[in-house]
Amino acid sequence: MVFDHDGLVKLADAVSKERDKITISTDLGLSETEIDLRELRIDPKMILPILKKERGIFKLEKGHLEHLAVFDDGYYQLVATGEAPTVEIDGIQMHRTKEVKPFEDARQKVETVIKKGDVVLDTCGGLGYTAIWAVRMGAVHVDSCEPNDNIRNLRKENPWSQELYSEKIKIHEMTAQEFMAECYDDQYDCIIHDPPRFSLAGELYSFEFYARLAEIIKPKGRLFHYTGNPYSKGRPKQFVEGVIKRLAEAGFKCQRMNQVLGVRAVRR
Ligand SMILES: C[S@@+](CC[C@H](N)C(=O)[O-])C[C@H]1O[C@@H](n2cnc3c(N)ncnc32)[C@H](O)[C@@H]1O
Known part of the structure; x- marks a missing residue:
């Protein structure tokens, strides 16, 4: 309980x-x-x-x-929102909680790219909400990466994460980069990339990372990349423009999705 x-x-x-x-x-x-x-x-x-x-x-x-909190290499805790919880690492929330609640936020992200029958890569699993929505919206298989033991342990206790433990979702206890190194070309119809903020995981916003996404997604495959609030403190100016430029160089045609604070991209 x-x-x-x-x-x-x-x-x-x-x-x-x-x-x-x-x-x-x-x-x-x-x-x-x-x-x-x-x-x-x-x-x-x-x-x-x-x-x-x-x-x-x-x-x-x-x-x-x-x-449901743990002190380890940082302080991890599930945080109440009145609905699906978010998870905080050292005080940084991993979901939007103000204008939109975490579960609905995940639904809106997934809705931008998913089609029935898709094979999906969920690069940064977190509490599993994006993977859950991918299956609810018709994905036949989702690979979901989450390297952090503390996040994986907390989500096991979270009632809103329980649909993650489904036959259609395969959880990979490793980084997205480690997992993607083993993927084959054109493996995915759709990729959902919902990384921690840039200051915590800059490598997940790099050209090298995007180039690997471009290899493992099918031609015309759809990517949603959450980029967060472009005006948040400490953000380099033109941050989202930089993401779009690197994605374009990697082979994606991009469209900014302001409402969901991200970029929708299609493999050329
Ligand atoms: C913003 S949260 C993802 C939220 C998730 N989409 C959901 O629906 O709950 C980012 C997650 O990425 C994980 N992460 C950090 N570095 C990663 C990496 N290199 N590869 C995959 N996941 C990573 C963090 O542990 C964190 O749980």
């Missing part, structure tokens, strides 16, 4: 009023179920300190609440 802050407040309230049962979402809003509070053996003292972590996501198991 997984709860955000609002869920925990409801749970704490029901426990403090010694209610036996409560109807509540245990999967971050995907569904609601009636749960028997006596069986859960929740100690209200355990919930109260946790309520300070307003953006956190918590797993309840055997009467114990676990914050």
Whole structure:
């Protein structure tokens, strides 16, 4: 069972009023179920300190609440949005959360390029939302790369990521570059490239990377490349223009998609 802050407040309230049962979402809003509070053996003292972590996501198991976050080479945490969570690495969110929620954001990205029957490469898997939407919109196979153990472990606990574990999606526990080194020419109908921001992973915006994308995508194959807010702080001026120039040199015909903050490109 997984709860955000609002869920925990409801749970704490029901426990403090010694209610036996409560109807509540245990999967971050995907569904609601009636749960028997006596069986859960929740100690209200355990919930109260946790309520300070307003953006956190918590797993309840055997009467114990676990914050879905990990300190490792950085601080990773699932962050509540009132819908599908995002994941933060050292305070940097991996999805849009303001104008559009992460799951809908992923849907809009995928919609720009997907066709029924496509074989798809999802270069940067993250929480799996883009891969999930690719399958929902008709992909027959998705290869999805995610090299980071912490992200892969957190998404296993995320109710909104569970469709990732589907026969149609093959998860590759490696970087996109490592995976692509083993791909053959013209392997993909469609590629979704949703990298971390440039300051964290500049190599995923390089000409060499785009040239390899151009080799493994079919002629007329479709690429969506998320580029983010062109006006965000610290961004080189003409950042998106630079992406488009390198993609064009690599063999793609590009179209800027301002609404989804990215570039749609077709292999010439
Ligand atoms: C913006 S998120 C992707 C979000 C994802 N599309 C989704 O639907 O949840 C970027 C992800 O790329 C991963 N990443 C970083 N470097 C990578 C690389 N070289 N190859 C593949 N993935 C990488 C990060 O760990 C992070 O999870």
